[in-house]
Amino acid sequence: MKSTEMKAVIEGLLYVSGEDGLLLEQIESVIGVNGSDARALVEEMKQDWENDAKGLMIIDIAGGYQLTTKPFLADYFEKFVEAPRRSSLSQAALETLAIIAYKQPISRADIEDIRGVKSEKAIQTLVSRELVKEAGRAEGTGRAILYGVTTMFLTYFGLKSLEELPPLVPEEEDQSDEASDLFYENFRQTVEGL
């Protein structure tokens, strides 16, 4: 098979796979090339598609590739799909997810210990959005459920693997948090105005 034809096949496979993404192994087994050749083809395609008349691009996700629209199209799509494609996660859900991603497998009690607040609802949200799954049971009495992140987690954040997660930075000063500053200021004013 010529490499142009291989590209055509990969394009077709990417299309039918859609948001599920296409694993490198799938490309290998369908067109009968080895992993590094398959990878090279996709990299070439990525470059071919870097022109203005292309609305699609290939991104790396967990163990493979996904066909998505280019970022600049988002503005047009907001007109097209009137509801946002997916609601973004709440702060509570994001914090919980960060803890699970870095500390998995981890029990609910341990998550709550770190956050200092009940996190049942947040975990439930994450499970129902398939970002988090049960990843075993703790030893000992109670056999608490342990949670871990899913492949969907990687896809959702556009990560190739867990190693791509930004490293935790314990020492750095807290980033200025305008939202809560504003809250606090308003709160103070309100209270003082009573």
Next chain:
Amino acid sequence: MKSTEMKAVIEGLLYVSGEDGLLLEQIESVIGVNGSDARALVEEMKQDWENDAKGLMIIDIAGGYQLTTKPFLADYFEKFVEAPRRSSLSQAALETLAIIAYKQPISRADIEDIRGVKSEKAIQTLVSRELVKEAGRAEGTGRAILYGVTTMFLTYFGLKSLEELPPLVPEEEDQSDEASDLFYENFRQTVEGL
């Protein structure tokens, strides 16, 4: 907007619409061109895509267009469905199976109504794998076959009985965290009520 950019937007729209297809009016309203210009752009795209490295093509459907894979890819899809994949039953099979399990006895027409696509093949596959069986006939003309799940289905999913299937909970709108919401909601109401 330049015509290259318009093409990129159309390509993105076609991709996101997938098998549902894209109406000419939708192109018109998203990029703000009139019908004949939109049509001309798509015709140009069709020609651009007539090269060997393209696995996709644009076809006419009633009132619009649909992105689809080129016919020669069919052979590869046969290999693809057998290639290793993440979930070991296809999305189509799982969807159909879930609908039958929760809604049985159900006719093919009703399944297709829920899924929005033809489901004959998916049902046939499930029947041949003995997860689904004929479970009677509908009243009235046509006497459509009704489908239900088998004992094999229960064994396969490790269920004692159908009652053990978890109840379907409609995915709630944004399930943001309860604890902080309560805290904040009260605060907001109070402040706004001042």
Next chain:
Amino acid sequence: MEYKVKIDAFEGPLDLLLHLIKQLEIDLYDIPVAEITEQYLDFIHKMQVLELDVASEYLVMAATLIEMKSKMLLPKQEPLEEDLFDQNMALEEDPRDELMRRLIDYRQYKQAAQELKELEQEQIRLYTKSPSDLSCYERTEQALPAEGEVTVSDMISALQRLLKKKKINKPMNTKIERQSLPIGKRMIEIVDVLKAKRDLVSFDTLFPYPDRSHVVVTFLALLELMKKKQITCNQETNFTDISICLTKGAEPIEIDGNESSY
């Protein structure tokens, strides 16, 4: 006076504490317990004045802070000679250590959450389609995956994805509805499709949208085209698919695109 507070709530007592620490420019590694306790209690107290439901976690933290403050106030015991080893241990047991550790720990996850949020915001601008149904390529004799490889939750999530997809497609349909497609325009479209195919077109393909008004308009347009002898419908026997083609040798007619808006 109306205040529009546009923020997210504090995510809990640790979040609030971190905020106070920053606000007061306090060194996290050397927290002045008396000061922070006072500020914290002040905040909680004001929330209660506003009759807010203070979540129990905040009250637990208040208690912890008060306890810590009282411990710090206790006079330090002079260590005895033989307790030198123990003294070292005692030195490490600063009552603030536990809280400091928790705050540092929490802060790093809060930052990680922030980074995830940024990734999410980038990713959310990329759109994909749901996977195509390839079941027509499956061989029916293909073996079933081993038991346990597929779970009930796989099945349920497949269903959830389907429902989600339907929800996403909904607004597109309502959008079309509002535009009330004129029958004339639909007639032109149908003729175009038939011309492009140069062949029989099955009835179903002319109804790609499960949208009521679109279906009705398409049906009326077809009837109109039949009446005007532009198209011919064929059906081999009862209940088989109806196919449609342009009537051979029909005199082309002028169709008014705005004709009888539905």
